[in-house]
Amino acid sequence: MSHAIEASLLTKNFGSFIAVDSISFAVEEGKVVGFIGANGAGKSTTIKMLCGLTKPTSGEAIVAGFDVAKHPEKVRENIGYMSQKFSLYSDLTVKENIEFYGGVYGLSNIELRDRFSWVMEVADLKGRENLLTRDLPLGWRQRLALGCAVLHRPKIVFLDEPTSGVDPVIRNKFWQLIGQLSGEGATIIVTTHHLEEAEFCENIIMMHLGKIVVNGSPEGIRRQFSNLPLFEIETAQPLNVFNLVELEPWITDAAIYGNNVHVYAEIEAPVSAIEGILKKNGIVDFQITKASPTLEDIFVKETRPKTGVPNV
Amino acid sequence: MFENILTIYLKEFRQLKRDRLSLAAIILVPTLMLLLYGYALNFDVKHVRLAVLDESMTKESRELQQKFFSTEYFDFAGFVPGESAIDKFIQDNKAKAVLVIPRDYAREVLLGKRVDVQVLLDGANSNTATIIMGYVDGVLQNYSANLTARYMTRKGFSFASGGIDYRPRVYYNPELKSAKFLVPGLIGFILMILSIVTPAISVVREKERGTLEHISMAPTTPLEIILGKTTLYFVLSLAAAVLVISVSFVLFDVTVRGSVLLLALTIVIFLIGTLSIGILISTFTSSQQMAFLVASLLSILPTFILSGFVFPISSMALPLQIVTYLLPGRYFLAALRAIMMKGSGFTDIYDQIYPLVIFALVIPSIASIRLSRKGF
Numbered sequence: 001m002s003h004a005i006e007a008s009l010l011t012k013n014f015g016s017f018i019a020v021d022s023i024s025f026a027v028e029e030g031k032v033v034g035f036i037g038a039n040g041a042g043k044s045t046t047i048k049m050l051c052g053l054t055k056p057t058s059g060e061a062i063v064a065g066f067d068v069a070k071h072p073e074k075v076r077e078n079i080g081y082m083s084q085k086f087s088l089y090s091d092l093t094v095k096e097n098i099e100f101y102g103g104v105y106g107l108s109n110i111e112l113r114d115r116f117s118w119v120m121e122v123a124d125l126k127g128r129e130n131l132l133t134r135d136l137p138l139g140w141r142q143r144l145a146l147g148c149a150v151l152h153r154p155k156i157v158f159l160d161e162p163t164s165g166v167d168p169v170i171r172n173k174f175w176q177l178i179g180q181l182s183g184e185g186a187t188i189i190v191t192t193h194h195l196e197e198a199e200f201c202e203n204i205i206m207m208h209l210g211k212i213v214v215n216g217s218p219e220g221i222r223r224q225f226s227n228l229p230l231f232e233i234e235t236a237q238p239l240n241v242f243n244l245v246e247l248e249p250w251i252t253d254a255a256i257y258g259n260n261v262h263v264y265a266e267i268e269a270p271v272s273a274i275e276g277i278l279k280k281n282g283i284v285d286f287q288i289t290k291a292s293p294t295l296e297d298i299f300v301k302e303t304r305p306k307t308g309v310p311n312v
Numbered sequence: 313m314f315e316n317i318l319t320i321y322l323k324e325f326r327q328l329k330r331d332r333l334s335l336a337a338i339i340l341v342p343t344l345m346l347l348l349y350g351y352a353l354n355f356d357v358k359h360v361r362l363a364v365l366d367e368s369m370t371k372e373s374r375e376l377q378q379k380f381f382s383t384e385y386f387d388f389a390g391f392v393p394g395e396s397a398i399d400k401f402i403q404d405n406k407a408k409a410v411l412v413i414p415r416d417y418a419r420e421v422l423l424g425k426r427v428d429v430q431v432l433l434d435g436a437n438s439n440t441a442t443i444i445m446g447y448v449d450g451v452l453q454n455y456s457a458n459l460t461a462r463y464m465t466r467k468g469f470s471f472a473s474g475g476i477d478y479r480p481r482v483y484y485n486p487e488l489k490s491a492k493f494l495v496p497g498l499i500g501f502i503l504m505i506l507s508i509v510t511p512a513i514s515v516v517r518e519k520e521r522g523t524l525e526h527i528s529m530a531p532t533t534p535l536e537i538i539l540g541k542t543t544l545y546f547v548l549s550l551a552a553a554v555l556v557i558s559v560s561f562v563l564f565d566v567t568v569r570g571s572v573l574l575l576a577l578t579i580v581i582f583l584i585g586t587l588s589i590g591i592l593i594s595t596f597t598s599s600q601q602m603a604f605l606v607a608s609l610l611s612i613l614p615t616f617i618l619s620g621f622v623f624p625i626s627s628m629a630l631p632l633q634i635v636t637y638l639l640p641g642r643y644f645l646a647a648l649r650a651i652m653m654k655g656s657g658f659t660d661i662y663d664q665i666y667p668l669v670i671f672a673l674v675i676p677s678i679a680s681i682r683l684s685r686k687g688f
Contacts, residue, residue, distance in 0.1 A: 053525060053529070083522060083525065085521065087523055087526035092327065092330075104316060104320070104532040106315070106532075
């Protein structure tokens with residue numbers, strides 16, 4: 001299978017700040033790929049370099065078969081881009097926005113008519129053609145923005161934090177639309193800092209401080225990290241348990257999830273070691289099981305400073 | 313290429329159509345300025361309130377007063393009861409000037425002697441005071457010569473016309489109306505604002521909202537975006553010029569003496585330069601406030617002060633005079649005045665046209681080089 005995107009040693013410096021630090025990766029055609037990372041991890045800068053909006057300090061990127069630095073116009077013909085700021089003109093109507101983007105993307109009248117009804121359909125905007133965009137609820141505006149970004153049927157669609165600031169119901173509807181685009185054959189690159197959205201992606205690239213820390217499919221990543229010393233303590237007194245285990249130097253991380261406490265126990269025979277402390281402190285009603293890490297566990301683990309002492 | 317420009321133009325037009333406030337500003341501001349400058353910024357000094365202290369109270373002294381009040385420059389502001397009341401008249405602003413005719417005025421005049429007549433002036437506004445002094449001087453010189461002639465004739469001398477008879481004739485603006493002088497300047501002023509400030513803000517607004525980023529992702533080039541946007545402001549600027557000329561014809565009787573085609577050509581050349589200044593500003597600024605500030609500083613102030621709109625360039629300090637050579641407004645105003653008031657042809661105003669052509673070539677080049685290197 002050929003690659004929609006190939007990036008090698010892509011780097012972007014803003015003065016002395018390294019926003020993206022020589023990252024390399026490839027994206028297969030037709031995949032939905034999620035860039036996950038905290039704010040400032042370098043996701044948006046990476047997307048902007050791939051779209052040709054920002055020139056890389058060094059390294060190169062091949063997008064849709066063209067070198068972004070050498071043939072930006074060829075790349076542009078093949079990509080669609082939507083950012084968290086949206087692309088819509090709030091003082092134009094739904095119809096006028098679509099006509100405008102159809103115009104700048106050079107659609108013929110017939111194509112435009114065809115795509116117009118398509119956008120109306122997928123964005124659920126029928127009957128709202130003449131409403132000003134600023135009067136639309138956020139969810140509709142977001143789908144309209146995506147519709148406008150893909151009017152010209154791009155091979156690759158870049159979505160930069162498209163779901164920031166919307167509620168989960170709207171977010172799920174938006175992901176349905178992404179799924180539909182993917183079903184039509186488009187490659188989709190989406191950045192997010194919602195880890196639950198990672199589950200919708202076929203591939204995940206986790207970024208931290210300008211570097212890629214994890215790259216793979218959700219299942220693949222979970223499998224890769226399945227041997228993490230992560231344990232789940234089920235108890236009626238989660239707070240007490242948490243306070244006790246946190247004091248141990250070999251517990252490198254601990255967190256409470258409802259009635260469960262998750263701990264990383266980096267020690268030999270961890271189960272008996274945990275049992276030991278709890279019993280010594282008079283807690284008897286608990287159960288310890290080996291837990292399989294969630295993507296969130298893995299992300300938190302991988303973005304923690306490697307040389308650092310445990311969280312205190 | 314053409315379709316893309318049209319798309320941008322149409323979008324810009326639709327946005328402006330919905331932006332009632334900006335639209336109103338674009339139509340109302342020129343009209344309002346025309347009214348303000350036409351009626352308020354008036355350098356003509358007429359109907360000066362002149363009070364009289366007539367200690368002579370004779371036929372001769374009344375004749376002298378008559379000479380003042382028969383012109384439209386002076387209005388009678390009352391008799392001053394006595395010398396001590398003069399200060400109060402000027403202080404209370406009852407009169408801008410007071411004419412003092414001495415007790416022995418009639419006798420001395422009849423004897424053919426030299427008489428001192430005093431005029432006291434309110435000098436708070438030096439400009440007005442200077443002009444009033446000129447009027448007073450004119451009236452008195454004229455009347456004085458008249459008196460001398462009469463005296464000589466009475467004494468039996470035939471008074472052949474020696475000396476100089478001063479008969480001025482003012483070309484182009486015979487009534488010396490300020491409005492006629494100001495209207496061309498005002499057109500330049502309004503065009504500056506429309507063609508520099510509005511496109512700069514229009515581009516920067518799209519930068520702020522992030523829409524420009526999305527358009528630049530499309531296959532549309534920056535040049536097409538710029539042409540689409542500026543075409544609208546170009547059309548608006550031309551419409552504003554037509555509006556100002558029409559309104560000033562109705563209100564102030566200002567006509568275009570020269571070729572309308574030449575006038576239009578001059579305006580077009582000027583606009584190519586100024587619209588490019590606006591675009592250039594938008595590439596340097598990233599917020600609407602900043603763009604407005606820079607655009608205003610570069611357009612409104614220099615045009616108002618340094619282009620000869622109100623203050624004559626020839627009476628500025630030398631360093632400032634040199635600066636004015638760098639401002640397109642200077643040439644544009646001179647050319648406009650020449651075409652509108654004097655009816656000058658192309659060869660008469662060639663000296664003003666070629667610097668404008670240079671501006672219209674250089675500034676768009678700088679703007680497009682910057683755009684192609686750095687983007688917006």
